[in-house]
Amino acid sequence: MPAATDKASARRPKGALARERLKAAAVAVLERVGYHQLRIKDVTAEAGVAAGLFHHYYSDLKSLVEEILDEYIAKFEATEHIERDVSKGDWFNRLRSHYQVAVRSHAEHPGILNCINQFCADDPAFRARWQASYNRRLQLLADVFPYVFPGSELEPHEVRLMVHALSGIGQDVLRECYIERNPDLLALQLSEAELAEWLAALFYRGLFARNPPRGQLQHAARLLSLKR
Template structure:
């Protein structure tokens, strides 16, 4: 958890250097933040353009100065959230062994879902409704899978991932997304206990991931040396 907090602070520090400076940039940022709040509250399908400027505290007509419609607003927000999330997941590169690397990334991934509240369900709705968002989602998944495949190849001694590594990486990524959506977005009763124990959830998922990726259990040394 300490590393997650540190990673978030590193990103916050970088983002502080690129905060909106002009009045127009600040207004646009307020509209995007308002849309995020409303998506968490109501989901994509019930999001209304008229509610966005009201939530942002700006005049109703201001919305169309920055966005053509609801879809353009949501796509911009969606891409921003994806970029920030991927940066957060891969910020920490100080793992001492393969299992720690997997667990470190999965801790942050689980935390994103655990703190996502209604935004998790909204993401699913957006991906289903907007082809452009689906493409962005797939690209983000490919980027994560590429990182996984490189790790598999590196720690198996091959150096360069082959098709089997790439397929395994996509399958592992799909497993994570499916389990975390069921746990935190759809609130599957069978996963209710795990939902209350994100650290345990991240650990169990990491063990499954490690078995699938490397064909063996993480050693006791690897388990003991994680933070």
């Protein structure tokens, strides 16, 4: 397997390999110090390349970081890939598949996710791109709402409000757990699979006003005891 990877790398243009090396180095440094403390010399030192090589491929740190963050945005938007093993009518596992990506991304790269927050605060253009991406992802769910609930009397703007509010719960938990390192949440010692299932189950309950199917719960089955 390593040999195949080496051959694939050898076939890639030298410039593409250098850019990937710089991006990987920038990700590593971002995880340690955050965007506001990021320096070109730290990135090139991490990459093991001459400082002058950086400006051969990137005009400044902002352009490098934007390229990294845009790749993360594309990753979150890859719905077909995320849901590739789930049938369209399996709403609980469709939700869970997205939460699995979100939880894994926060767990593995909390610095990058925090960098997105920092970029949103500092750069109105990037904030608009991130919000547009977030809105598109949630709109996919809002668009199918009339078909899932044909008797619903909710107006489209009310459906969007509900979907955004439910999604916000998970976003807050992920930020508190992996970025803010909230000790109360860390004390729960939840695995990525457990947290993704709990967040998906809570979203499902809020959206469908019922519990997820019992057979699909591996970690949050006690949630089923909450009924009237």
